[in-house]
Amino acid sequence: MSVLADRETPLIRNCWYVLALASEADRTLRSRKVAGQAVVFYRRLDGNVAVLRDRCPHRSFPLSKGILDGDRLICNYHGLTFAPDGRCIAKPTDPTNAAPLSAGTYPVVERDAVIWIWPGDPALADEALIPAVPWLAQDGWDLVSGYLRFPANYVALHENLMDLSHFAFLHAGNIGTPAYAAAPFRVKVEDGRINLRRVLENAPLPSLLSVPTELGDKPVTRETDTWWMSPGLNLTHSNVHDPDPAPGRPGTYAFKVIHFITPETQNSTHNFWAVARDFRLGDPAIPEHTQASFKVAFQEDLEALDWIETLQGEEGLEFGEIHLGSDRGGLLMRREMKRRAWREAAPAGSGPAVRSDVVGQARRLDDHPSEEAA
Amino acid sequence: MSVLADRETPLIRNCWYVLALASEADRTLRSRKVAGQAVVFYRRLDGNVAVLRDRCPHRSFPLSKGILDGDRLICNYHGLTFAPDGRCIAKPTDPTNAAPLSAGTYPVVERDAVIWIWPGDPALADEALIPAVPWLAQDGWDLVSGYLRFPANYVALHENLMDLSHFAFLHAGNIGTPAYAAAPFRVKVEDGRINLRRVLENAPLPSLLSVPTELGDKPVTRETDTWWMSPGLNLTHSNVHDPDPAPGRPGTYAFKVIHFITPETQNSTHNFWAVARDFRLGDPAIPEHTQASFKVAFQEDLEALDWIETLQGEEGLEFGEIHLGSDRGGLLMRREMKRRAWREAAPAGSGPAVRSDVVGQARRLDDHPSEEAA
Amino acid sequence: MSVLADRETPLIRNCWYVLALASEADRTLRSRKVAGQAVVFYRRLDGNVAVLRDRCPHRSFPLSKGILDGDRLICNYHGLTFAPDGRCIAKPTDPTNAAPLSAGTYPVVERDAVIWIWPGDPALADEALIPAVPWLAQDGWDLVSGYLRFPANYVALHENLMDLSHFAFLHAGNIGTPAYAAAPFRVKVEDGRINLRRVLENAPLPSLLSVPTELGDKPVTRETDTWWMSPGLNLTHSNVHDPDPAPGRPGTYAFKVIHFITPETQNSTHNFWAVARDFRLGDPAIPEHTQASFKVAFQEDLEALDWIETLQGEEGLEFGEIHLGSDRGGLLMRREMKRRAWREAAPAGSGPAVRSDVVGQARRLDDHPSEEAA
Ligand code: FES
Ligand code: FES
Ligand code: FES
Known part of the structure; x- marks a missing residue:
């Protein structure tokens, strides 16, 4: 197996990616796919951007085809209603159902005129990693x-x-x-x-x-x-x-x-x-x-x-x-x-050890050490 | 594995399905796919509907691209000729060949202005199962x-x-x-x-x-x-x-x-x-x-x-x-x-036992017993 | 497994195939796929036809999208330059790199107004096998x-x-x-x-x-x-x-x-x-x-x-x-x-033995021995 990423390498999810230009986020529900997963985004009444997974947890209806009501997003299939943080706040077809439910949301930061999203493990989403x-x-x-x-x-x-x-x-x-x-x-x-x-x-x-x-x-x-x-x-x-x-x-x-x-x-x-x-x-x-x-x-x-x-x-x-x-x-x-x-x-602690000098050993690369110097 | 059918569950074939409106069956050869298998249908001279598998048993030519000659269907590749019950009744390129051959046919019932077809095991096709x-x-x-x-x-x-x-x-x-x-x-x-x-x-x-x-x-x-x-x-x-x-x-x-x-x-x-x-x-x-x-x-x-x-x-x-x-x-x-x-x-006698109360145990469903009553 | 080739049988590569009419080969780079592999062909200044694999060995850029310069083919991504026999003769982004490199070429014969190519093992490409x-x-x-x-x-x-x-x-x-x-x-x-x-x-x-x-x-x-x-x-x-x-x-x-x-x-x-x-x-x-x-x-x-x-x-x-x-x-x-x-x-010496009389045993074929005689 190659030590080099290629088109078959699983997409990296633990990373800040630009989801959209800040100017794209407004009161329209917009859908975009990031690392294979569709998300829906819109600008809240307070100006902040909300990003949810674009798939209703009930029957996979795309939430971007729903209705934006104030800050709440209403699924247009059976009316499940979500807060901008993904929490389901109303189940109109099952009103007495109090079970907690979430549509899934993402760490999001608006900065430098773009909207950054972290599609991976939220626990690792350190804002200090966002490049300026x-x-x-x-x-x-x-x-x-x-x-x-x-x-x-x-x-x-x-x-x-x-x-x-x-x-x-x-x-x-x-x-x-x-x-x-x-x-x-x-x-x-x-x-x-x-x-x-x-x-x-x-x-x-x-x-x-x-x-x-x-x-x-x-x-x-x-x-x-x-x-x-x-x-x-x-x-x-x-x-x-x-x-x-x-x-x-x-x-x-x-x-x-x-x-x-x-x-x-x-x-x-x-x-x-x-x-x-x-x-x-x-x-x-x-x-x-x-x-x-x-x-x-x-x-x-x-x-x-x-x-x-x-x-x-x-x-x-x-x-x-x-x-x-x-x-x-x-x-x-x-x-x-x-x-x-x-x-x-890899599960923690496993995975092949990648030596930091390994590129130096890649095929035909060592033929050209002179390229190292400016 | 879920006890609920979904988009990946194999299609049920042992069932009466509507193939067409009765008004669709006429002297034109029409092809339609049922449970993944193409069939060809037409109305016989006596008014009954014939349905055959839409694939010549010889070289897979679609019979619906053939010729309807009286009640017989002639494959347009090498002329194999089929009766409305699927039996091959002529092999013009091999006239002395007396081996029995069939294009495959289906239990079919015309009733209530529609045409019902049973794409599964013909031995199980009980007409009493057709809903009125x-x-x-x-x-x-x-x-x-x-x-x-x-x-x-x-x-x-x-x-x-x-x-x-x-x-x-x-x-x-x-x-x-x-x-x-x-x-x-x-x-x-x-x-x-x-x-x-x-x-x-x-x-x-x-x-x-x-x-x-x-x-x-x-x-x-x-x-x-x-x-x-x-x-x-x-x-x-x-x-x-x-x-x-x-x-x-x-x-x-x-x-x-x-x-x-x-x-x-x-x-x-x-x-x-x-x-x-x-x-x-x-x-x-x-x-x-x-x-x-x-x-x-x-x-x-x-x-x-x-x-x-x-x-x-x-x-x-x-x-x-x-x-x-x-x-x-x-x-x-x-x-x-x-x-x-x-x-x-499943082969006869095998398969997971499905308990009739199992939906009652599905995720989050038991939260709402009140839904049971009108 | 059937003894008869069908649509799923791996394509035969050890064979002379017609790549193109002789009249198609000129000073334009043309791409055509043979047995699943894209090749690029053109006519050299001396009138002979050159055929190379249509994929740069560096980053898989199609060589047919490159530039024909005299008899040499220049890849339009990073300029690797190939002779008509596939040998890389210039690496402009890495000029001191002397490692041998080839784009891959094929046995080719122009005869009877067509161009024959042998996409398989070149060691087996006997010109005597080309049919007249x-x-x-x-x-x-x-x-x-x-x-x-x-x-x-x-x-x-x-x-x-x-x-x-x-x-x-x-x-x-x-x-x-x-x-x-x-x-x-x-x-x-x-x-x-x-x-x-x-x-x-x-x-x-x-x-x-x-x-x-x-x-x-x-x-x-x-x-x-x-x-x-x-x-x-x-x-x-x-x-x-x-x-x-x-x-x-x-x-x-x-x-x-x-x-x-x-x-x-x-x-x-x-x-x-x-x-x-x-x-x-x-x-x-x-x-x-x-x-x-x-x-x-x-x-x-x-x-x-x-x-x-x-x-x-x-x-x-x-x-x-x-x-x-x-x-x-x-x-x-x-x-x-x-x-x-x-x-x-098959690796040499292995593979199922195919008896030469086996078609005579194929389903229903023996019913018609009379077909053997004119
Ligand atoms: S699919 Fe969204 S509420 Fe049912
Ligand atoms: S494919 Fe129908 S007769 Fe040959
Ligand atoms: S891809 Fe051809 S030179 Fe780089």
């Missing part, structure tokens, strides 16, 4: 954002994001430049998070960056710091340094590329994305160009992962994919995800 | 009728029909009234049939009944007697008593609500329905209103069962649905269906 | 041809072609005549190939043959020699003898009906077909009529096999189909295919 993404709703930053549903397992999307080497090929027309593919990078693991850092000096930017920065073909330094924060978040700090800025222009342009990744099912993934920047704030010309460019790039990723998922599904995984030196970030991530999935599946 | 539904073709009764294909297991539809408590919610706009949801009811088991009786006194009727009876908002007595007759039939006798009839108006209005339920596959169900009445016979204003009203209500049921079937299919049954006091009729029915399914599956 | 089909590209022969994708297992299509008895029914309007269904035939096995020979004397031709030969209703001798050559080819030599030719007309008209059969998946099949003739060469009136007639007949086959595959899939094979004397050719073929499938699946 302040740029979504902070002065000094502007953003464009979007949503894509990937018809692929979330591991494949995470690996795509941990691998900047594909830019030069899959995204040749917008993000990628030939020099970028082979640029050296450095990988480090820090507190279970994985960091990939690549600095490309004295090279022109791809159009996706050169247009908003108005730097054209000018050779600049591009510093890309990608963090796999958790199974639910990939965060990239991208800084462009202009060694010789024109008068009135900044020396540094900062971008934050944020990918909230939420497994929908074993083979589909929610991807809420946002790109924040600290320059040309409020400039109406930017959003349209940036949005359009990123959409093209992300659509290329989606198409690629769809093709791969289909092939892997039809022909199986026994094929045995090989690894390249440029996969080191992705492999560390997949090892970490496999370890977390095992930990969840 | 005289109102479909009897003087003194008029009816409206229709057909719906439910994308759900037949147990769910049976349970829906044994549970009048959902009227006030799912059908709030047409059949349901708030008082009805919590009205007391009585359940009784008689010869393996299950009866649910609910009497609501001194209350106005829902529009579906008040319009055809022209009783408007007048408080009347409504007596509803629902019988689960078999896996193939749910029959409701609904009587409205007007304690103080206007001059020239009847004191009692009788409705018969008939649901023929025929499992198509494990997860889809044929539902032939009819609503008969004994008043305003021949009045052209009635059919349209009644048909439209029932259609809306049955469509609401269909939609609900579709959502539930989908959820149960995607998320499984381990969820563990809880029961309410108002489910007693449905639970007795599901226990009886499970028992019949077990009896069919 | 010279009429596709030979002076003195003209042809019409086409392609159909059958939504059915290849065994069913092979059996359809080994069974001329269905012509009188399924193709009553074009190929079939009543006399043909019951005409005697002879079956023989020769070097693992199966031959079915039927001679019908002194009978008028079906329209599909009478129109191109311009023989109208004239009674002639029709000699049909069908060869199951391999799991990949069914070849029919059809000769029409006019005992009394009109002045200037030939005494014999020859047709070759060629069916290349290539399993796509367990339940779908590529069928490249061609009908060659040795008369009225270059006559523009022929192709249109012959093409149209054969298309109708093959479409009838496709529809029939689709219905049968669907029924068998939904209701299973436990049903137990019976055999007729006219099936002898098909049964010998199915026995041979099962034997080959077993041989592939």
Whole structure:
């Protein structure tokens, strides 16, 4: 059995995932699937968000097809009525029945303009584990954002994001430049998070960056710091340094590329994305160009992962994919995800021991120790 | 393992099911699936109905794509020719072959304007077991009728029909009234049939009944007697008593609500329905209103069962649905269906013993003994 | 377990199959599935055809979505570059990585205007096993041809072609005549190939043959020699003898009906077909009529096999189909295919012994020894 997570690895549930943008939660009942389980969410009268399992405990009617009455959710099949915390507070077809009953609810936190949900064991849902993404709703930053549903397992999307080497090929027309593919990078693991850092000096930017920065073909330094924060978040700090800025222009342009990744099912993934920047704030010309460019790039990723998922599904995984030196970030991530999935599946104290140096022994990876250094 | 039938319980085959309305059988070959098996039916020259398995015993060509030649059915692949009783009477590509061969046929009875079929062991097909539904073709009764294909297991539809408590919610706009949801009811088991009786006194009727009876908002007595007759039939006798009839108006209005339920596959169900009445016979204003009203209500049921079937299919049954006091009729029915399914599956003399009091021990049901009395 | 191959028998891989018409291979990357595995093919600059597995060994990206650069195929995800023989010749994201790597390739032979592929063990790919089909590209022969994708297992299509008895029914309007269904035939096995020979004397031709030969209703001798050559080819030599030719007309008209059969998946099949003739060469009136007639007949086959595959899939094979004397050719073929499938699946020296006389013992087949003689 591989030490690397793949499309067949059970979904990790003990994690904070983004359920929705804060702006999506209102007085309409909305259903969304997280890690294979449908949930219903709405905004309470006091402004807080309620999230319940979207399945009535009585006869599995979807509660999202029910009625929101004040803060209470009424099942439209037999009228069981639930408080926002999931407790059943009325049984109109069986009024004398006092047995306690709950629809099931989830730890939920609204922060930084998104709604986080913890689909796993509530006892482990520590709010301190929620990663900070302040740029979504902070002065000094502007953003464009979007949503894509990937018809692929979330591991494949995470690996795509941990691998900047594909830019030069899959995204040749917008993000990628030939020099970028082979640029050296450095990988480090820090507190279970994985960091990939690549600095490309004295090279022109791809159009996706050169247009908003108005730097054209000018050779600049591009510093890309990608963090796999958790199974639910990939965060990239991208800084462009202009060694010789024109008068009135900044020396540094900062971008934050944020990918909230939420497994929908074993083979589909929610991807809420946002790109924040600290320059040309409020400039109406930017959003349209940036949005359009990123959409093209992300659509290329989606198409690629769809093709791969289909092939892997039809022909199986026994094929045995090989690894390249440029996969080191992705492999560390997949090892970490496999370890977390095992930990969840295993009864306490059991489970295979995963040695922390095991990726170093994975097939063909040790051929390229030089990739370790920037 | 649960003592209650559910969507995973093998379909009961030893039962009379309605295959079709009598009016559907003509000189066209028609294919329909019953309990997972396709059959072909047509009307013979003498007026009787022939039903054969819709699969040629030679190379599985569907006989319904063949040719009806007089009373004989000719397979359109290699010409095997079958009599209406299934016997092969000609093998044109192998004319000297005298081996006996049959396409398979079924016990069939045409009665009360419908065609009954017994898809199980023919040795057990006792015509005396066919329930009488005289109102479909009897003087003194008029009816409206229709057909719906439910994308759900037949147990769910049976349970829906044994549970009048959902009227006030799912059908709030047409059949349901708030008082009805919590009205007391009585359940009784008689010869393996299950009866649910609910009497609501001194209350106005829902529009579906008040319009055809022209009783408007007048408080009347409504007596509803629902019988689960078999896996193939749910029959409701609904009587409205007007304690103080206007001059020239009847004191009692009788409705018969008939649901023929025929499992198509494990997860889809044929539902032939009819609503008969004994008043305003021949009045052209009635059919349209009644048909439209029932259609809306049955469509609401269909939609609900579709959502539930989908959820149960995607998320499984381990969820563990809880029961309410108002489910007693449905639970007795599901226990009886499970028992019949077990009896069919088991070799003679084996199988788990099902104690007749076991539903009384099901989760949370005993909390509500008061539901037993009317 | 049956000694006859059916829709559940593992696909035979050690066989030459037609991948494509030679005319399909050009400078475009084309993907096609053979025996469950996707391959990509293109024509090299030197005119030879290259075929690689259509799955990048790195992250399963379909190579057919990549870029053809001269003779090299570049994966569009991370740029791995492959020579036409499958060898990886560049790893742009990991340039110092010298580990050998291959995309996988296949024995391929272009001959007689088609491209043959051997999807099984390359060590067994003997070119001498490729059957000759010279009429596709030979002076003195003209042809019409086409392609159909059958939504059915290849065994069913092979059996359809080994069974001329269905012509009188399924193709009553074009190929079939009543006399043909019951005409005697002879079956023989020769070097693992199966031959079915039927001679019908002194009978008028079906329209599909009478129109191109311009023989109208004239009674002639029709000699049909069908060869199951391999799991990949069914070849029919059809000769029409006019005992009394009109002045200037030939005494014999020859047709070759060629069916290349290539399993796509367990339940779908590529069928490249061609009908060659040795008369009225270059006559523009022929192709249109012959093409149209054969298309109708093959479409009838496709529809029939689709219905049968669907029924068998939904209701299973436990049903137990019976055999007729006219099936002898098909049964010998199915026995041979099962034997080959077993041989592939079994480790050397193991596997059930299949006695060569076993079809003679199959159910009901021995009832018709008279069918053995012409
Ligand atoms: S299914 Fe929700 S109340 Fe019955
Ligand atoms: S399949 Fe019916 S006669 Fe052959
Ligand atoms: S998937 Fe082909 S190079 Fe990575």
